[in-house]
Amino acid sequence: MTASKQPRPDAAESPVRERILEAALAAFVESGYSETSTLRIATRARVSKRELYALVGKKQEMLIACITERAGKLRLPAHMPMPRDRATLAAVLADFGAQMLREVSDPATIAVFRFAIAEAERVPEVAHALDSIGRAASRTALRDMLAKARQAGLLSGSPAEMAEQFMALLWGDLMMSLLLRVAERPSPREIKRRTHNATAAFLAFHTPDRAE
Numbered sequence: 361m362t363a364s365k366q367p368r369p370d371a372a373e374s375p376v377r378e379r380i381l382e383a384a385l386a387a388f389v390e391s392g393y394s395e396t397s398t399l400r401i402a403t404r405a406r407v408s409k410r411e412l413y414a415l416v417g418k419k420q421e422m423l424i425a426c427i428t429e430r431a432g433k434l435r436l437p438a439h440m441p442m443p444r445d446r447a448t449l450a451a452v453l454a455d456f457g458a459q460m461l462r463e464v465s466d467p468a469t470i471a472v473f474r475f476a477i478a479e480a481e482r483v484p485e486v487a488h489a490l491d492s493i494g495r496a497a498s499r500t501a502l503r504d505m506l507a508k509a510r511q512a513g514l515l516s517g518s519p520a521e522m523a524e525q526f527m528a529l530l531w532g533d534l535m536m537s538l539l540l541r542v543a544e545r546p547s548p549r550e551i552k553r554r555t556h557n558a559t560a561a562f563l564a565f566h567t568p569d570r571a572e
Contacts, residue, residue, distance in 0.1 A: 377415040380405045384416075385426040389471045393423060393483050427489040430472045443509050450559050456502060457530045457555035465545045470538050477539070499523055515566045522566060529558035 383405035387396045398419050402412045416422050443449035463469060476487040506526075507519040515522065534554075537543030546554065 374415055376405075376407060376411065380407060380412055380416050381422065381426050381429055384422045385430070385468075385472070388423065388426065389475045393419075393479050393486075398422075423483070423486065424489055427472065427476075427486055428493055430469055430490075430494075442512075443505070443514060444512065446514055446563065449509050449514050450563060452505065453526065453559045453562065454555045456505075457526075457558055458551050460498065460527075460530065461534075461546060461551045461554060464535070465538060467545065474539060499527070502526065513568050516568055517566050522562075525565075526558060526562045529561050530554060 380401065384396075384401045387401050387404060391400075396419070398409055398412060401419075401422065402409045405412065407415075412422075416425055441448070441452055443452050472490060476490050479486050503519045503523040506515060506522045509515045510517070510519060510522075532554075534543060534546070538545070
């Protein structure tokens with residue numbers, strides 16, 4: 361798949377373009393990338409093929425635009441607050457965890473993950489885009505924040521390993537259950553419970569005086 365061209369600034373904000381991307385993603389998820397035609401997307405979005413090409417581009421460009429738009433919702437602020445004590449660190453971790461659970465458990469996001477898995481062999485760029493734009497950016501932000509907390513003497517351990525451990529505590533088997541459709545999206549109460557338990561367990565293990 362070739363790299364997609366960047367849309368014009370005015371096109372990027374167009375409600376019609378947003379409608380096209382919504383229609384394209386829905387069609388891709390329902391029928392797969394190969395079986396979805398641009399005519400079907402145009403019909404679903406209630407636009408002409410000429411308008412579709414002008415605002416988004418070819419089918420390959422639509423696919424990457426769809427994934428980029430959804431994966432971007434997984435990003436967290438590049439510069440999270442610098443924790444200066446364990447209480448602030450707990451609050452930052454809880455905020456991070458709650459946002460991750462809310463955004464990733466969104467049915468539209470889960471649909472994109474299922475689509476990426478289904479098309480992994482035929483269109484590997486889907487998984488690559490989702491991973492690099494969404495998951496990697498979020499984990500990098502968490503890792504950087506944990507590195508600063510370690511420098512401040514609030515934690516001990518490898519920032520990369522700590523980031524993986526926190527995410528594992530946060531999610532458990534929820535992601536797999538959502539992908540298999542055997543679990544419902546967590547409620548605000550359940551999200552709060554998960555983030556509290558994950559944060560408490562993580563901080564109990566990574567105390568400042570624990571040997572690395």
